[in-house]
Amino acid sequence: MIMKLAIVLKALNHPIRRDIISRLKDGPITAGDLADAYPVSKPSMSTHFAALKNADLINGNRDGVTIIYSLNATVAEEAMASLMDLLGTGSEALSSTTQPDLVSKKTELQS
Secondary structure, three states: OHHHHHHHHOOOHHHHHHHHHHHOOOOEEEEEEEEHHOOOOOHHHHHHHHHHHHOEEEEEEEOOOEEEEOOHHHHHHHHHHHHHHHOOOOOHHHHHHHHHHHHHHHHHHHH
């Protein structure tokens, strides 16, 4: 999973790619509409789409000559969970830091 995380993080390294993800969270958007939102060439946008598709962060579906991109939220969630686990802040670590230490509390009350 670390290798997949590295691919996802590399894909999210560019601000245009992060913005594409942000736009797609509201629903599918055509490649043309996405490309029109940025001051870069169509070949540059193709490179950004390819990086996001390679990381499985987006899906592209062809409808005639139009490509419609959508967010693959599952991969994004899995990458975030892996990163949190790697940093020691995953759900297990969070639950252990947010749960009160009942033994310490009981000892404090008895003192």
